[in-house]
Amino acid sequence: MSERIDRVAVVTGAARGLGQEFALALVAHGYAVAGLDVADQDETARRAGTDRFVPLTADVTDPDAVNAAIGKAAARFGGLHIVVNNAGVYPPIPFEDTTPEDWRRIMRLNLEGPFLVTRAALPHLRAAGWGRIVNIVSAVVFLGPPELVAYTASKAGLVGLTRALASEVGVDGITVNAIAPGLTRTATAAGSTGADGGFARVRALQAIPVTETPADLVSTLLYVCDEGSGFLTGQTINVDGGSARH
Template sequence: MSPKYPDLAGAPVFITGGGSGIGAALVEGFLRQGARVAFCDILPSDDFADRMGEETGARPLFLKADVTDNTALTGALAAAAEAHGPLKVLVNNAANDQRADPDAVDEDFWDWSLSINLKAQFFAAQAAARQMREAGGGRIVNYASIAHALGAPEIAPYTAAKAGVTGMTRSLARAWGRDGIRVNAIAPGLVVTERQKELWLTEEGIENHISRQALPLLIEAEHLVGPTLFLASEASAAIAGQVLVVDGGVVINA
């Protein structure tokens, strides 16, 4: 149901964590805009890429990479540019909200969580910005979360990282805006994916959260596609350094 954005047709796009969940929905959404899509994921995703090729008529380029390995991450971004040309759009989607009691968090867990949820976004953006300057500008969409504003107690490292994404987005928007690079973020609320349901979401928990929303809506991965396309397109040409909250109206100032 997303509107068409003509400037995305043929645009080189890179999505981190694009093999499943929100990332997979974003890959499909950009393919249906006619973009040249590359994505990375830590898990094998060739079957998904093949299916997208059959369903949309354009197979995305899958590049296996662990975003916490900066060499692998920047290598994937370089490979995407070699295949499709310098990036016009980066979507920093890869994340992991692994639960942990704050009293049980050790240094290794902290470093891992910050690495995947914050550090990887910065270095992907840095590498993408170099390509975008070559292309005359571009758009970066980082994925934050309302979790840090809620103060969710069981994901302290994750909430710290996502608060960092919000601040980083605003800094990079000012740093790179005069290069024609717009940097914004999306802060989802509770997005119900198969992974979330398998690991920790219960029907009661979902219902309780929906009761806090202005909209009695079960938010799924597809609901993030339209807002991301908007920020990635020239329809949002005057928007930079902003955090677009997509939470069904929990009304959190992210």
């Protein structure tokens, strides 16, 4: 795959977990990257070790903050080409205990956030006549596990956004795809699954019985963003060690 120092990416939720891994991988492959996060991105910036990574503080559910951050990213690097909608939450809550506030919070961050970020970024991608929009969903859209109904609905909504937007922007050389990780070892995932119990249960469902790590998702992200992947669009690529086989 080619290295593109002239391509600029925005990665949401780049302070830790998958987003940090994605931001660092893009930087390592020559992309310029703006991280958008509500949290401090010092660790990501230190590990990137280059001014091709710029941390921007923004809540992806706040339209004004998103517009300002996208404007800053494009101004800093002279354009924008790739959007990785990664920021998200996945609290396990039994369906009948899910309050309307829980439901709205999950929908706002996981579905409205990508809408706002993508809408703000699109004029820059259209201006470049080239773009890659990558939405991080989850294998739950295929598996439908219990206690994750709101989460699954939010990520299934993002799959719908992926498919429909792909039809709308393909004419401008922009692809829209989703990547669906399985349960992946991040601090948040470890905290919400309870000791190693969750990881062991999911490992037992996988064809490859090893706990997924953020690094296992990097090659798929680079493939989707690659110059040669312009004919890949509207797809949801499942990378979960084979729990869901579809």
